[in-house]
Amino acid sequence: MTGSSVLTPPAHQFPQRFVSFERWNPDRIGALAMYCSDGRWGDAFDDFCHNHLHIPRYDRFAVPGGPACLVESNYDAHEPWRQLSMLVRVHQLQKIVLVSHYGCAHYAERLKLTPDECIPAQVEDLHHAAVGVLERFPRMNVQMYLAMRRNDRLSFHSVT
Numbered sequence: 001m002t003g004s005s006v007l008t009p010p011a012h013q014f015p016q017r018f019v020s021f022e023r024w025n026p027d028r029i030g031a032l033a034m035y036c037s038d039g040r041w042g043d044a045f046d047d048f049c050h051n052h053l054h055i056p057r058y059d060r061f062a063v064p065g066g067p068a069c070l071v072e073s074n075y076d077a078h079e080p081w082r083q084l085s086m087l088v089r090v091h092q093l094q095k096i097v098l099v100s101h102y103g104c105a106h107y108a109e110r111l112k113l114t115p116d117e118c119i120p121a122q123v124e125d126l127h128h129a130a131v132g133v134l135e136r137f138p139r140m141n142v143q144m145y146l147a148m149r150r151n152d153r154l155s156f157h158s159v160t
């Protein structure tokens, strides 16, 4: 396959602005991480997933509050569960990593508490989300983590 074949006829009408150094790799890793969409944490989530969990090319399910979206008491959780179920089936997921982060605006808005005071509710939501995953996908490898911040240091802690 030649490079020019990437530019299929419909793409010719749109001026090219950038070519990524990243090369396409079609292999799926069978893992998904669900975490908050807060962009200040995104690089650290990638760092954790790539360099600690060793799940390159993992699927990213990034929504405000992360795993909180799977907890019925927070939201109408039907849509995120529908989306997750589709990914489990189509992307053949075997591992789902649930990450909740310190100082999350979702919890600050909902609970009107300090970041430290929100942690118990975040851990409870992680457990509820994990139970929900295992009810729907009993063979899934589910892991829960709390991402913490002290000044500018970011760390990841397993929740059991």
Ligand SMILES: [Zn+2]
Residues within 6 Å of the ligand: 036, 037, 038, 064, 065, 066, 101, 103, 104, 105, 106
């Ligand atoms: Zn957040």
